[in-house]
Amino acid sequence: LIQPPMGGYGLTSLAVVEPLGLECIAGGLEDIYKIDLLDMRFDKNLERALIRFDPDVVAVTASTTEVKNAHSILKKVRELKPHPLTVVGGFHPTLRPRDLEADYIDAVVRGEGESTFRECLKAYVEGKTFKGIPGMSYYDRSNERLVHNADRPQIEDLDELHHPYRKPVEKHRRKYNLIFWQPLTSLETARGCPYRCTFCVVWKIYHGTYRVKSPKRVVEELETIKEKHILIVDDNFLQDVKRVEKICGEILQRGIKKKFGIGARADSMARNPGIVKQLADAGLGFAVVGFEALTNSQLLAIRKRATVEENEIAIKLLHDHGVKIWGTFVVDSNFTKEDFKALLDYVVRHDIEFPQYTVLTPLPGSDLFDEKRDELMTFDWEHYDTLRTVLPTKLPLHVFNREMEKLYRGSYLAPKRLLRRLFNLDYPFWKFPGFLKLLNSLRTYKL
Secondary structure, eight states: OEEOOOOSSOSTTTEEOOOHHHHHHHHTTTTTSOOOOEETTTOOOHHHHHHHHOOSEEEEEOOGGGHHHHHHHHHHHHHHOSSSEEEEESHHHHHOGGGGOOTTOOEEEOSOHHHHHHHHHHHHHTTOOOTTOTTEEEEETTTTEEEEOOOOOOOSOGGGSOOOOOGGGGGGGGGOEETTBOSOEEEOOEEEOSOOOTTOOHHHHTTTOEEEOOHHHHHHHHTTOOOSEEEEOOSOTTSSHHHHHHHHHHHHHTTOOOEEEEEEOHHHHHHOTHHHHHHHHHTEEEEEEEEEOSSHHHHHHTTOOOOHHHHHHHHHHHHHTTOEEEEEEEEOTTOOHHHHHHHHHHHHHTTOSEEEEEEOOOOTTSHHHHHHGGGOSOOOGGGOSSSSOOSOOSSOHHHHHHHHHHHHHHHHTSHHHHHHHTTOTTSOGGGHHHHHHHHHHHHHOOO
């Protein structure tokens, strides 16, 4: 199983998390097959790994920006070792399997991979075809095209899934990090999101559903993790507040001492203010919150279904309970210099500790992609990293990029904010060289 190198610019200078999706796939297979997991963000020697492990099957995951790297890896595999079955899966292959159509890619796993990939391997070992396996597309060599089987129904009971198989990447554990936490372990407690943001593909992948693991199952897996810092990767951990209350209760009752990061909507906190204190008591250290915009009309335009007032309630709740904020904001391609300045002023005024600015990007499969298809300046998926625009800008492109750079510099390197962080031992000043390199790349970006 292979995690490809990061495509696009990415924010690897600030965060690199473990390949949890592949670990979840491996969890249901490691008692049947011999499995290795190659994280090519750190170990780039594919040929050495192929010689050492001599695999019968090579499977790669791919987000949109990783599609090109996935192609390169599987093409290289076919050149070096012609016999292994080659498979690709992930969000982008699920939404646009045609982008992975090539004679060196034998199969595409669409949607949740645990059952589909297991059936794929069983058929391969038994010398059977992939015809009829739900959730699979396979390359028909006689017609030189992908054949798409029917979709696979979603997994009904997430509690039945095996724990992730993390052992192969433990050698990289100290490299997995999120700004101020290192080493870091990732934990999944739910899948999906019922909201319909225009720029998001999560609800498309999971068909608008939201499914959870029980509090008991979540805490049992939590107890198997030895690291202090844990990132809960759910898209909205607070979608079911009653479940979160039970998880917090289990953590406190069992005396588990961890520090958590979560992703959560501001409106969930604003409507359930008591949950923030319960989470803080259980070990919540930071929250990734999609504030997205400064006006309600802007939020309405992206179908966020939240308000600026709720955003500001959430900011106060988190700060009142000592929880750091990783706040995400959308930068529209129509931004003016005044819009950029207003956004930076807002972040500084509300003391958002770790802002992330994402250029509004029509990711393939999203509603925004369908809406903006005719305006797109490139279909090179590496450019869809949300740090660079793929849409025409109101400002000249070089000015727009300079304003993006100024946003990050003003948020992280402005003297007053920097001085405050000199006394914060959690703040990773050793990451500044990589961060500065990223900013310089933004300045010089051209299509």
